Amino acid sequence: MNLDFSFLTGELLASYVWGGLKYSVVLTLVAMAGGIVLGTLLALMRLSGIKALELVAAFYVNTMRSIPLVMVILWFFLLVPFMIGRPIGAEASAFLTFTLFEAAYYAEIMRAGIQSVPKGQTYAGYAMGLTYGQTMQLVVLPQAFRNMLPVLLTQTIILFQDTSLVYAIGAYDLLKGFEVVGKNFNRPVETYLLAAIVYFVICFSLSMLVRRLQKKIAIIR
Numbered sequence: 001m002n003l004d005f006s007f008l009t010g011e012l013l014a015s016y017v018w019g020g021l022k023y024s025v026v027l028t029l030v031a032m033a034g035g036i037v038l039g040t041l042l043a044l045m046r047l048s049g050i051k052a053l054e055l056v057a058a059f060y061v062n063t064m065r066s067i068p069l070v071m072v073i074l075w076f077f078l079l080v081p082f083m084i085g086r087p088i089g090a091e092a093s094a095f096l097t098f099t100l101f102e103a104a105y106y107a108e109i110m111r112a113g114i115q116s117v118p119k120g121q122t123y124a125g126y127a128m129g130l131t132y133g134q135t136m137q138l139v140v141l142p143q144a145f146r147n148m149l150p151v152l153l154t155q156t157i158i159l160f161q162d163t164s165l166v167y168a169i170g171a172y173d174l175l176k177g178f179e180v181v182g183k184n185f186n187r188p189v190e191t192y193l194l195a196a197i198v199y200f201v202i203c204f205s206l207s208m209l210v211r212r213l214q215k216k217i218a219i220i221r
Contacts, residue, residue, distance in 0.1 A: 039106025
């Protein structure tokens with residue numbers, strides 16, 4: 001194979017790829033924040049002891065975790081405009097889809113984190129006169145977040161990788177930027193190779209940061 005990267009310049013990458021990278025990062029951060037909030041609520045519902053809430057949360061989590069992400073992306077992109085009577089665009093659809101989909105995974109992480117906190121902490125909160133909500137907010141959840149922080153960040157790295165699936169609905173993400181460059185210069189192999197390298201560098205660097213954070217948390221414990 002004759003690989004030729006000479007056509008790639010900083011100006012070219014800034015024009016085509018930088019916008020896609022920004023969208024991928026913003027999508028990751030928004031989906032992470034929204035997914036953790038919604039996932040925490042789902043985890044609390046599953047641990048509430050109220051049968052109706054447990055069933056609703058379990059159905060949501062198990063359903064989302066049993067369907068390929070690309071199918072969920074297509075469903076939301078096609079069904080939401082049909083339901084509300086107007087298009088919402090590929091980018092906005094991706095924000096909604098990823099937030100709701102990732103919430104199912106963050107919910108299981110948070111549930112495991114909450115269950116990792118000793119029961120004595122909960123009983124101590126009750127003994128101080130705190131309600132269930134106050135005990136969770138002030139006593140249990142801060143410890144659960146600390147315990148699960150490396151796993152939450154690891155799931156976020158996976159989320160960043162999954163953002164490349166928005167190609168299915170035409171959203172302009174990092175991979176789409178490289179694809180456009182490859183089509184314009186008829187060099188798809190080179191641009192896809194470079195895209196793989198960029199994804200690897202970003203995800204590997206983040207993985208190293210998570211590993212360092214995990215060691216610090218272990219020392220604190």
